[in-house]
Amino acid sequence: MVSTRSHPSTFPDGDMSPSKSPSKRTNAFGAYTWSHVPNAVIVAWLAISLPLVVWDFMYIFLRPYSMPGGAWHAPIWSPYAYYVDVDYVYGFPALEAGSGFPAAQSALNAVETALYAVYLAYVYRGHKVADAGVVGRKLVGRDAALAVTVGFAAAVGTVSKTVLYWLIEYFGAYSNIGHNEPWTLFWLWIVPNGLWLLFPAYMIYILGGEIVDGLETAAGRPRKKVL
Template structure:
């Protein structure tokens, strides 16, 4: 039973693996655009690989050539964080899905949880700096129509908040269950096991014994 429970805890949910793999390739593409500037801009020698960013750079100005030439460093800093995020993502996938060593596989939830939290807060920070920029806020995206803001900026980027939050919750619960089991606190119905011992001699019996004496 214990072995079966351990296997269940370590089995990675397919949706988590799918997100880490797909999102990592998208993030790698994004990082290539960032680190390859100015050659990835329109007219650059590598532009053909990143043509969709012509539109996105008009919607999210922090990705535009204009802000690159103003030496805005946030996008580059984000790109460097993307590298760390991608390494963590693929590390989780390898440990959770392909590693046969049980000890190494057991740390996969920790790696995945760390990656999800890092991605979540990186994206929150990305939105927060946009909201806090400019005289009226939303300095990089506030010029858009509602349609462009929602379809091109909000919906795609919100996935990097929604999925990491769900992954952090799922893996956090997995780690909590493992810690509870390791501490010997898991009861038969999934509750906690009491550490207090019941007295082997009922109180009433002791009272009768005293009276008899």
């Protein structure tokens, strides 16, 4: 979470030159320093999801070799032998039609994965602090600000792209998934894709709240507790 220390209720009188501005960071742990304690849920989600996303976009980039019948399909992408019949975006209909959407959304997946990896790298290099939650690390100053900004930007990208993925089906008469039985559609399409809405949205809520807190603190306003 964002925190400051010894934050005054009003700006001090006197010289307000940039060198003596109240928002000036005097040292790494001193007054007005932004800190970030990594959220255990977010870190766990990224640890689980990032390998899956890499596996997913590599499947798309390596088509048709990664598809059923392809030289590289088994054993790495064997589960797609069933999924290609659930979501035609991943199947032969999209490939044969020359659809650019699968590769385009996978390219964005690769960018988001890189940003999440940067966030985790900042977490790893954070200071080990006994009272810093389950993760046990705390970032301060510029590292904290960069980590939160990168994580927030990546999460916004993930939610936006996933919403687009759903809207394409809605406005496209469910051409890629409408052939499924309701039970199959729910468990193999709605639930898996829904996770990439739920957890990134949670990241936006947590990290976005920290950004707002930091900006309020820098502006000299009292911080409001996020509901």
